[in-house]
Amino acid sequence: MLVEITSWIAVAFILVAATTLLLSRDWRLSLGLLAAQYLAAFVLVLHHWPLGMATVKLVTGWMVTAAIGMTRLSISRDESGAESFWPRGQWFRISLAAIVALLVLVASTGIEEAIPGLGLPVVTGGLLLIGMGLIHLGITSQILQTILGLLTLLTGFEMLYAAVESSILVAGLLAVVDLGLALAGSYLLLADSATETEEEAA
Amino acid sequence: MSAPVIWIVLPFLAGTVILFIPNTRVASIVGGVVTALLALAALAIPIDTALLLGSVSFKISSTVQILGRSLLLSAADGPILAMIYGLATLWFFGTEAAGSSGRFVSLGLAIISLLVASIAVEPFLFAAPMLEMAALLVVPLLVSPQQKPGRGILRFIIYQTLAMPFILFSGWMLAGVEASPGDIGLTSQSGVMLGLGFAFLLAIFPLYNWIPMLAEEASPYVVGFLLWALPVFTVIFALGFLDHYAWIRTSPGLSNAIQFAGLFMVASGGIFAAFQRHLGRMMGYASIVETGLMILAMVVKSPLSVEITFMLLIPRGLELTVWALGISVIQKSAQPLRFSSIQGLARTYPIAVGALVLAHLSTIGFPLLAGFPARLVLWEELASQSLIYAFWILVGLFGLLTGAVRTLAVFVMAPEKTPWAWNESWAQSVMLGVGVIVLFAIGLFPQTMQPFLSSLPALFEHIGQ
Structure with missing residues (x-):
């Protein structure tokens, strides 16, 4: 019972964090929310994986967050307001998040029945992250937001995949992919800021 | 060891x-x-x-x-x-x-x-994260530290990353299909997942828009390398799926969908190539056409399908090497690589221009060049299935030919008294020369590819049976 309650709290946490991540323009808040998403995902992955393996997901996620955070910290530019339709898009984003949440609520029971053993909280949390990640990718062209969207989507997928595949090699490969994505994003952020600095100097 | x-x-x-x-x-x-x-x-x-x-x-x-x-x-x-x-x-x-x-x-x-x-x-399904890692390693090559990342690179990362979950999950579902082959719902779901995964990985229409974008933004040599390496291994990975899961080969709906995707890539890539005015984008569209041909070769109903696929893979590497190297040589005098900048360069870079045009013609399947034997066999096999398929391939290749003729016309459009010059370094000339000789060698003696093709039946023993 306690496990069930903790799981649903993690799902609620994912819903709040992913929606706020969609709305947030402050990179510090965004990275905090990403770290929170990884924590909630860790709680849900514990349903299917032993603590040691599940911890890999949490540690990788926080390493990813730290890598992006350290890169962003070294860039002085302020990104808030760079998206052309902000803040007009705020309600639009909330509406999209609500649609995703509704779709997930409807679909998750069906999927849980089709693939027994996954667990309803895991399916709901995973689908929520995938949906929110996809929305993120659809409405932004900024490097940081794109990488955050991809990481959100991958976290959702990894949660679901953990329920069906417990290979250590896959866990390792997916962790490397997450880190690689964060490093690629950091590299692009630095390249972008370097050109902007050059343009300003000129 | x-x-x-x-x-x-x-x-x-x-x-x-x-x-x-x-x-x-x-x-x-x-x-x-x-x-x-x-x-x-x-x-x-x-x-x-x-x-x-x-x-x-x-x-x-x-x-x-x-x-x-x-x-x-x-x-x-x-x-x-x-x-x-x-x-x-x-x-x-x-x-x-x-x-x-x-x-x-x-x-x-x-x-x-x-x-x-x-x-x-x-199991071979775990190749998907490795392909993703390889794609992520390409990023520092495509964008230099002093270059503003464009839309192409972001789309490339997004599409390659989206492919991995689809393929991993479809692999898990396919195990269920093997256990209960009569479950049509599960079969169709896994087919859709798998199709989406490979559509992202192989940049199938309309998901190939990052290729011309990237070809315009990044170094042509790196883009050429990327367009050679990733699709080649993705095709080998896809052949593994076809070999392992009998229902993918035997399902008429799925194999028709794959053929249709391939045809659409050949035709649309060729038609778009005919209208390009940028050398990098032209190369990008040509690679899309080649990927379309490889997809068609994989599912053509012939015992030779694996051999034809590999006959396409080997010249693809050569063509792209020569093509990308030719563009890179020219790039030093023509920035951006638009037609307006490259006008008349045949007189100042004769070897690079010659090699570039020959690589382009090989992609079309011109006789005597490396691309010809594979295209001839593929065309013959497809024509025996459906003349409509053969016609649409012709449309695509004709579009590429139009692009080649336009490129050649621009290259030779020099003012009348421009003197001939040789601006390529000896290293560039040797590399381009060797590439062109090998293009002709494979075109004239396609049996030189035989040692590479001989072991294929042992690797993919179920395909083509």
């Missing part, structure tokens, strides 16, 4: 060491020599067979265990490894001639070793 250590770990380590070589020429030579040795070793040393060297007997085992799973390179993989490392040799020796940096060699070696790992990993 085991085969995965030699052809996966060693090149990765070599790439890491080359990263610390500051001189591009040295890095290029070291990288080229390493891959050439690996290619020769793949041809000469049989895997899993005891060898006697003087009084010492040794055997290269085929398997390495990693975290409970295995990396397996069998004797049948030898010709494929030779082909891959042989073509990589051309790419790495051409690094300095193309004006690319030394890290192209080091990261390129790491990418190739990851991609080889993707064909070696057992």
Whole structure:
């Protein structure tokens, strides 16, 4: 019972964090929310994986967050307001998040029945992250937001995949992919800021 | 010593060491020599067979265990490894001639070793994360630290990353399909997942929009390398799926959908190529057409389908090397690579322009050139199935031909009294010359590809039956 309650709290946490991540323009808040998403995902992955393996997901996620955070910290530019339709898009984003949440609520029971053993909280949390990640990718062209969207989507997928595949090699490969994505994003952020600095100097 | 250590770990380590070589020429030579040795070793040393060297007997085992799973390179993989490392040799020796940096060699070696790992990993489904890692390693090559990242690179990352979950999940679902083949719902769901995964990976219409964007934004040599390496290994990965799961081969709906996707890529890529005014974008669309042809070859109803696919893979590497190198040479005098900037360059860069146009014509399937034999066989096989398929391939290739004629016309459009000059360096001339000679050699003597094709039935024994 306690496990069930903790799981649903993690799902609620994912819903709040992913929606706020969609709305947030402050990179510090965004990275905090990403770290929170990884924590909630860790709680849900514990349903299917032993603590040691599940911890890999949490540690990788926080390493990813730290890598992006350290890169962003070294860039002085302020990104808030760079998206052309902000803040007009705020309600639009909330509406999209609500649609995703509704779709997930409807679909998750069906999927849980089709693939027994996954667990309803895991399916709901995973689908929520995938949906929110996809929305993120659809409405932004900024490097940081794109990488955050991809990481959100991958976290959702990894949660679901953990329920069906417990290979250590896959866990390792997916962790490397997450880190690689964060490093690629950091590299692009630095390249972008370097050109902007050059343009300003000129 | 085991085969995965030699052809996966060693090149990765070599790439890491080359990263610390500051001189591009040295890095290029070291990288080229390493891959050439690996290619020769793949041809000469049989895997899993005891060898006697003087009084010492040794055997290269085929398997390495990693975290409970295995990396397996069998004797049948030898010709494929030779082909891959042989073509990589051309790419790495051409690094300095193309004006690319030394890290192209080091990261390129790491990418190739990851991609080889993707064909070696057992179960083969786990290749998807390795393909994703290789795609992520390309990012520092595509965008230099002083370059503003464009839309193309972001789309590339998004599409390659989206492919991985679809393929991994479809792999898990396919295991269910094997267990209960009568479950039509599960079969169609896994088919859709798998289709979406490969649509993202192979950049199937309309998901190929990143290719022309990237070809415009990034170094043509790096884009050429990317357009060679990733699709080649993705096609080998896809052949693994076709070989392993009988229902994908036998399902008429799915195989029709794959053929339709391939046809659409050939026709749309060719038509778009006809209207391009940028050399990089032209190369990008030509690679889309080639990928379409490979997709068609994979599912053509013929016992030769695997052979035709590999007959397309080998010339693709050569064509893209020559093409990308030719563009890179010209790029020093023509920035951006639009028609307005390259006008009349045939008189000042005759070797680069000649090689570039020949590579373009080979992609179309011009007689005497490397692309011709494979296209002829594929066309013949498809025409025996449906003349409509053959017609749409003709449309696509005609579009590419239009692009080639337009490019050639712009190149020779020099003012009347412009003197002929030879601005290519000797290294560039040698690399381009060797590339063109090999293009003609394969076109005139296609049987030279036979050693690479002979082991394919052992690798993909169910396809084409």
